[in-house]
Structure formats: C-alpha cells, structure tokens
Amino acid sequence: MKTKIISITEGGKEQDKIYQEAAEIIKQGGLVAFPTETVYGLGANGLEEAAAAKIYAAKGRPSDNPLILHIAEVKQLERIVKQIPDAAKKMIQNYWPGPLTLVFEKADCVPYGTTGGLETVAVRMPNHIVAKRLIQESDVPIAAPSANLSGRPSPTKASHVAEDLLDKIDLILDGGSVGIGLESTIVDVTVTPPVILRPGYITKEMLTELLQEEISVDPALIQETETNLKPKAPGMKYRHYAPKAELIIVEGSSYQMARKIEELAAKQAAQGKQVGIIGTKEFQNEYRTGFIKIIGTRAQEETIAKNLYRILREFDESQVDIIYSEGFSSEHFGQAIMNRLLKAAGNKRIVLSEQ
Numbered sequence: 001m002k003t004k005i006i007s008i009t010e011g012g013k014e015q016d017k018i019y020q021e022a023a024e025i026i027k028q029g030g031l032v033a034f035p036t037e038t039v040y041g042l043g044a045n046g047l048e049e050a051a052a053a054k055i056y057a058a059k060g061r062p063s064d065n066p067l068i069l070h071i072a073e074v075k076q077l078e079r080i081v082k083q084i085p086d087a088a089k090k091m092i093q094n095y096w097p098g099p100l101t102l103v104f105e106k107a108d109c110v111p112y113g114t115t116g117g118l119e120t121v122a123v124r125m126p127n128h129i130v131a132k133r134l135i136q137e138s139d140v141p142i143a144a145p146s147a148n149l150s151g152r153p154s155p156t157k158a159s160h161v162a163e164d165l166l167d168k169i170d171l172i173l174d175g176g177s178v179g180i181g182l183e184s185t186i187v188d189v190t191v192t193p194p195v196i197l198r199p200g201y202i203t204k205e206m207l208t209e210l211l212q213e214e215i216s217v218d219p220a221l222i223q224e225t226e227t228n229l230k231p232k233a234p235g236m237k238y239r240h241y242a243p244k245a246e247l248i249i250v251e252g253s254s255y256q257m258a259r260k261i262e263e264l265a266a267k268q269a270a271q272g273k274q275v276g277i278i279g280t281k282e283f284q285n286e287y288r289t290g291f292i293k294i295i296g297t298r299a300q301e302e303t304i305a306k307n308l309y310r311i312l313r314e315f316d317e318s319q320v321d322i323i324y325s326e327g328f329s330s331e332h333f334g335q336a337i338m339n340r341l342l343k344a345a346g347n348k349r350i351v352l353s354e355q
C-alpha cells in the first residue's frame, strides 16, 4: 500500500476536497492519520470491527489494548455509551472539546474489537480543527490511538507518523506540530468518585476543584514498581514511548540533580559510551558532556511536554547508548510528564536524598 501525505495547514478551496477524500477512506474501512491537540492519531471507523483491526495490525498493537473513540458532538456520545454520570457531564461541560478522555459503560453498537474486549469504552472530543472536520465528514466515531508503532514515542508531527507507518496506512493529514505533545488525561467515570487512569494536561488538581472532591490517580500507575497492581488503562502496562537507548531519570533538588547527571554522563563518556542528556533551561550551564538536549523551561512545563517525544526520537537517530534525564514534580502537569518519562525509562530512576 502506498501512503498519501497531504498538507492541510494552508487554507483554500482544496480543503473541502481533502476532507471528503479522507472521510471516504474512513467510511470504506481504511486508515487515516490526523493531528489532534495532544498527539497525532491513527483513525478508523470505530463502530466497525474490521476497520479497527487494521489499526492493531499497522501499529503492531496488542489486541487487549483498547482504542479511544473520537467524536465531534455530544450527540454522538449518547449513542455509544449506556449512561452519562453527573460527574462526567460536568467534565464534558468544562473540558470538551479538549485533552480529556472519559471511560463509560459501552453501548451494544460499540464492538469488542474496538474496546479490547472490555465492557467499557473510552471517548474524547478533540479540540483541533482537522480532527473535528474529519470526524464530522466521516459521520462516525473515529477510533484512534496514537499514530506510532507500538512501543515507540507518540508522534507530535506528521514526519514522525511517516517514520513509523509509511506504506502501512492510506493517508496522513499533515497539520504541522501538535500543541500539547502528550496524550490525553484518561478518567474512569464508571466509578464514584472518578479515577484518573492516565495523567495528562487536565490534572488531578483541576478535576478535584471542578468536582469538589478529591480525585486520585490509579494507584497502579504510581506504585507499579513496588507492587503487582495492574493499571486499569490496559495500555499503561506496556513499556511505552521508549527510545532505543537506556534511559535513566535522576530526581533530586535543583542543582544537586543537574550535577549528578553531569557526573554520571562524564563517567560513561570516559568509558567510551555515547551519552545523551535531557535537561531544562534552568540548569543548562551545568551540562558539558555528550548530546545535550534542552527540553524546555520549568517555569512553563508545557514547553517540556511539547518537546519530550521529539527529543526521544532524535536520540534514536543520534544512536546514543545511554540517556540521563532530569526528573519532574508529581504535581500539576509535571505528573503527566514524569509518568511518560518513567514509562520510557522502564522505571529506571535514581532518587537523590536531600542534602
């Protein structure tokens, strides 16, 4: 199969035709990669088992890892879920369209081939013009996981999608770089109070304030290494977002952490290893060894999220043997960044004690 790549960033008369062509592929059971505000998604008709099966095949995704259904209007939600609890209604009013996925009890029309065999279905309304128009024109909920090969970092621009999926899918809609750069927050609303299954841009602090009760994160995500708890979002149990090199997260207070990273990097380099460092602007002057990538600034954690997956992919190209990264706080958006970094590192971390 030859993958067509169409740029959709510029306006113009051509646009209508492009969306019609893309929607026709979805209706015919094909695969279209498209930008959302979080990461690029790999879309197929979410109500058709055979179409969803093609997503699993193209990505090499384990079949028990369910897909998120993307909708453009709340009307579509009523058709694919059994009920919409009050807490979900509040979250929808405040955060849809946006980077928030809600897990409901599924209606009969949603095939098990989309939900990985579960009785629940995850749904999101993306806040991106291309995603929105594609869903509207296709006139079906679009099942779309991240448009990467399973295990690779999620794509934040169209060239990342092409790197992983060229000639395995029908079409890539190139809408430029995405805004957020990390996957959506996933919240299970089948339980009271709702539980966060995957942290993201919409934080536990934001949801706690909105719902006026303490919202917690699935304990399996936090204690994965110490216990045998299984994450409730099946995808979270797989090593994910992984670069080819060994990645180690160093956590500690300010300069102590940066100095430790430089010390470890220098030791590895002395043994002939190619070393990479992921550091923030605040500590850039501490680093001298190897490939140093400044990921963003701690003053604005959005900048860090936006660059994370691109930098992990770039390290694959520069063929480093080992990467050291600064750690981040487990509050606010930092929790999502740390969650993805630890996944990428297969939980390898060095925690420095306060001095």
Ligand code: AMP
Binding pocket: 065, 066, 067, 068, 103, 115, 118, 120, 121, 122, 144, 145, 146, 183, 186, 197, 198, 232, 233, 234, 235, 236
């Ligand atoms: P991706 O779109 O690639 O980020 O993957 C979708 C994520 O949503 C995976 O981690 C899934 O485990 C999670 N997910 C999808 N549907 C459900 C569901 N019904 N219950 C819990 N988690 C889900």
Ligand code: MG
Binding pocket: 145, 146, 154
């Ligand atoms: Mg993914």
